[in-house]
Amino acid sequence: MKKQMMIKGSVAALVAAGVLATAAYASGSLTVVSWGGAYQEAQRNTIFKPYADKTGAAVKEEEYTGEIAKIRAMVESGTVSWDVISVDTPTALQGCDEGVLEELDYSRIVDKSKILPGAALDCAIGSDVYATIFAYNTTKFQEGPKTIADFFDLEKFPGKRGMQKNPMNNLEWALIADGVEKDKVYEVLGTPEGVDRAFAKLDTIKSQVVWWEAGAQPPQWLADGEVVMSTAWNGRIANAIKEGAPLQIVWDAQAPDLDMWAIAKGTPNIDAAYDFIAFASTPEVQSALAPSIPYGPTHLDAVALVEPELAKTLPTHPDNLALAYPFSAEFWGDNMEELRARLNTWLAQ
């Protein structure tokens, strides 16, 4: 009891302002939390508004940048004001293990067999497939880079590069660029020599790398000429292209991953949360997202509903999927701590 009090106290201290501000309207309307930017705007037009129109329920939106800490703080202090949260796969797995996400009852959402294999987890259901890719500014090169090896080639393609400040994907790409086969990446990366090899490859471009943390940074930097190429989330680049930026996506060694819907444990609005996720998981709603932002659907029936021209720009298109490497959330669950420390030490050198 005392311990609980202490935890509650410290949580309140850590997030005092946020929780106090949001606890006031914890019940009544449904609060959906997503990643902001072009992505949330697409969700607003294709999911949130249609849902509000159909049910008459008010959908309140919030933004975050994937910090599971905020969810945990709410759950531990018993003031859950976020109902439905868009999470990535590592967060979904971690949140489930640590008991901050509700275990989903699929009978209240959708026929599980209709969902892409691997997208129906215990605590989260895939909402769309996005990819981490790299893109370049077409005005900077006569002939642009084609493969991930080109990304690491400073001689053929000089200039600054943007990379996410995170070991995830970057180490895999370094190994693939160094000649490791795509399906052997985690075998190699699982050994100390493999990690050394990946960092040695990163060393070769270190002086030219600028590190991003928010998804909105790469398209901005590419358009400003701050970098000539950058890793990024495919939808952010696609939307910048739509707005007229001279950018090009390279699909080689793309890392597809899922955005997922999850429910914060202990939310007072659990029925509304289920209702919302069920609505968002229908093929019609899922297939409506892609025209706004090129993220692929997870409902198998929705795939056929996306226009063929548009489908080519999705990470799930067979041509693009053939170039992907098999990303492992499990590997990162085990090794993130150590490899992030290694990356930060390496960056500080």
Added chain:
Amino acid sequence: MSVTTFDLVQSSLKARLRRAERMQRLRAGLLVLPLFLFVLLVFLVPIVILMTRAVDNPEIADNLPRTIEALAEWDGTDLPGEPVFAAFAEDLRETQKTKNTGLVGKRLNYEISGARSKSLQAGRAAEKMESGPYKEAFLALDPLWGKTETWSAIKRAGSPTTSFYLLKAVDLQWSPAGEIEQVPPDQRLFVDIFIRTLGISTLVTLATLLLGFPLAYILATLPPRHSNILLIFVLLPFWTSLLVRTTAWVVVLQTEGPINNLLLWLGLTDEPLQLIFSRFGTVVAMTHIQLPFTLLPIYSVMKTISPSYVRAARSLGAGPFRAFWTVYFPQTVPGIAAGCLLTFILCLGYYITPALVGGPSDQMISYFVALYTNRELNWGQASALGAVLLCATLILYAVYNRLVGIDKMKLG
């Protein structure tokens, strides 16, 4: 009033006076009470809780109690015997029910990389184990459970408090043999970051002093008509949000931004300089943001210095520099001391500006506190880093107090 009357009433008057004073003190105390409670609740209590978080270690002790008890007998040389494994299986069955296996795995993962998924796997396997021998079952499951280091790590992680996080905050760890040692070179990070944090803060403090002192002097000596306008220019950025000012610096400093374009146009450089994502950019932006904090205390102290002192010194034959240095400057020291201390301590906690304007080698300790709080969900480590920073700040404050004397400091 005659003397005799005075003698008569003196004692009662004194008593009444005392009572009145007591009432006044009480009233004053009541006025201060809200602030006192506020400071206590939102400042002192959270700091104490934060400190306890840095040593709090409940994950293993709460969830593997039987295993820890069984390990108490174990001397740590050979692999533990069947009773430990049996207790481990029973604990895991329990954590599977309470859904705490993930927490156990996460805590063990801090000590041994890769232990997270293996703990989850062991938890699932333990549910299916009907009866012993458990030792063989676990050894067959994964080689991790057949290593003595694993069990000494579990034993070490099983105490209800730990020095693990605090040691790691200064790049130290317990060796399997039970001695304190440095972490491997590729994980050594925090000592450098603390030194960097102090270095950047010192640099920014000096820069604000060099820029702020002459400006404060001008502001203090100009007639109010002009100085008020100039003061507005100092205060205007002060009233603007920190984030807005930092973003403005991003625009100004970027590779194709106005400064680089101007330099290129003037022909002073052939290719754009790396101004943003560098130490230079970080220090410039932080200096700009901190300038008013150093300047204002100096300014308000200077306002109180009468010009007649310097005039007197000059009339007594001192040169302009000597009059400034021996008469004027010493009187401004309390303001300088206050302004510099304010800026230095505020700089120690900078987060947004280095994150947006700095490169990866310019991040300060707050960045890592935020990383551990928000991303890694390792609040023990975040608290330990905060605790070390707080201690370092208090030590510096004590040294500063020795050198300058806190009672001499003046904010105006």
